[in-house]
Amino acid sequence: MKLGDALPAVRSPIPAAAGQAWVERLAASECPALTTRRKRREEQTGANHDPIVWVEAQGANVIDADGNRYVDLTSGFGVAFVGHRHPDVVAAVKRQADRLLHALGDLQPSDVKVELLERLCGLAPWPDARAMLSLSGADAVTAALKTAVMATGKTGVVAFEGSYHGLTYGPLAVSGYAERFREPFRAQLQSDVHFATWPEQRVSVDAAIATLPQDWSNIGAVIVEPIQGRAGVRLPPTGFLEALKRTCEKNGALLIVDEIFTGVGRCGAWWRSVEDGVVPDVICVGKALGGGLPVSACIAREDVMRAWGAPDREAIHTGTFYGDPLGSAAALATIDLIEREGLAHKAATRGDALAAALRAGGLPKVLEVRQAGMMLGLQLEAPMQALTVTRALLEHGYLALPAGTSADVLQLAPPVTVSEAQLEGFVASLRDVLEEL
Numbered sequence: 001m002k003l004g005d006a007l008p009a010v011r012s013p014i015p016a017a018a019g020q021a022w023v024e025r026l027a028a029s030e031c032p033a034l035t036t037r038r039k040r041r042e043e044q045t046g047a048n049h050d051p052i053v054w055v056e057a058q059g060a061n062v063i064d065a066d067g068n069r070y071v072d073l074t075s076g077f078g079v080a081f082v083g084h085r086h087p088d089v090v091a092a093v094k095r096q097a098d099r100l101l102h103a104l105g106d107l108q109p110s111d112v113k114v115e116l117l118e119r120l121c122g123l124a125p126w127p128d129a130r131a132m133l134s135l136s137g138a139d140a141v142t143a144a145l146k147t148a149v150m151a152t153g154k155t156g157v158v159a160f161e162g163s164y165h166g167l168t169y170g171p172l173a174v175s176g177y178a179e180r181f182r183e184p185f186r187a188q189l190q191s192d193v194h195f196a197t198w199p200e201q202r203v204s205v206d207a208a209i210a211t212l213p214q215d216w217s218n219i220g221a222v223i224v225e226p227i228q229g230r231a232g233v234r235l236p237p238t239g240f241l242e243a244l245k246r247t248c249e250k251n252g253a254l255l256i257v258d259e260i261f262t263g264v265g266r267c268g269a270w271w272r273s274v275e276d277g278v279v280p281d282v283i284c285v286g287k288a289l290g291g292g293l294p295v296s297a298c299i300a301r302e303d304v305m306r307a308w309g310a311p312d313r314e315a316i317h318t319g320t321f322y323g324d325p326l327g328s329a330a331a332l333a334t335i336d337l338i339e340r341e342g343l344a345h346k347a348a349t350r351g352d353a354l355a356a357a358l359r360a361g362g363l364p365k366v367l368e369v370r371q372a373g374m375m376l377g378l379q380l381e382a383p384m385q386a387l388t389v390t391r392a393l394l395e396h397g398y399l400a401l402p403a404g405t406s407a408d409v410l411q412l413a414p415p416v417t418v419s420e421a422q423l424e425g426f427v428a429s430l431r432d433v434l435e436e437l
């Protein structure tokens, strides 16, 4: 079977000598928090948590420094939706590399940057859209938060408990994921943020909206993930996003939808929020957009973006590498691929089938399977259980991530190109792992 569609081939222990040598070099050169994390995880689960070291990836397969082969059900944090190193993306990057690697950003753009902006605006749910390119998800969220200030003149933000929008200062201030992430930096964070309760699916929309603040006089934006990813694939009640949008309209605030994880086809549609029946004011996109290269964007209605001022003035928001030619070429190839091969639709049907297979027969220790397209969260019985399960899965050759603030959710976000045999192998391995737990 060709690399990409192959089943795992793993020889224990992992990491073995070559991987271990890299891990030691990493521990001696990277910020020591990594070493602390390995130790803490070992104490919590009683198992070795040294990482494998990636040296190659193709499709759904990853090869480590010891020559072991894995099946990646994380897509590398949701990035490789079209599979790792898709030939179309690689070819586009190579062609671009032979022509132009870097241009002069917002002063003198490259041709591919313009093409990417046009494509993104064409994909937006408004007849007239404008976009700002950047590199990371956090960059796109920063641009969105600033856009809301420019457009409304109000600096307050409503965000949600459990939300994850990135860890640079602007996004961190509105990330309700866990207090421990914000605590050391509290004095440097924007303080006018109101964290509302994230509603479980069974909560009524009215009850959910009732937890929002009463005083909207200085609130310029509500920022929301259509499905909370890192918090454990938590879906809101049907109609919640629409109700949020109405609340924003009533109070003169913008609805920023963070589609960095959910967008670009991952959840079965180009935009999860639009599929849910809401047209936001601002959309953030990243992760899968670049097909493996760092590309992100903040897209908004033209009348919202116009608030940044006339183009004859100095650009007060830009970045040296924003809209870089290589990333732009990769994103254009990725968008083409998703559209040409109907990959959003494919994610919907394949995700439904995977969820059905996981629910069939009932997996031990799994309380619930939550799913939208190729984004799945398996609710486990106890805190920290996902750490043990992901490690055991790694030893079986399957990469999955722990999620939830107390690591009680197993998160799956496979490439849409993952093969049937790879998914069947995973379900069988997961059953073994859970039975042994």
Ligand SMILES: Cc1ncc(COP(=O)(O)O)c(C=O)c1O
Binding pocket: 077, 136, 137, 138, 139, 141, 164, 165, 166, 167, 225, 229, 230, 258, 259, 260, 261, 262, 286, 287
């Ligand atoms: C919903 C969401 N927003 C923002 C981010 C931050 O993206 P980045 O890590 O590229 O800054 C993430 C990353 O996981 C995310 O899942």
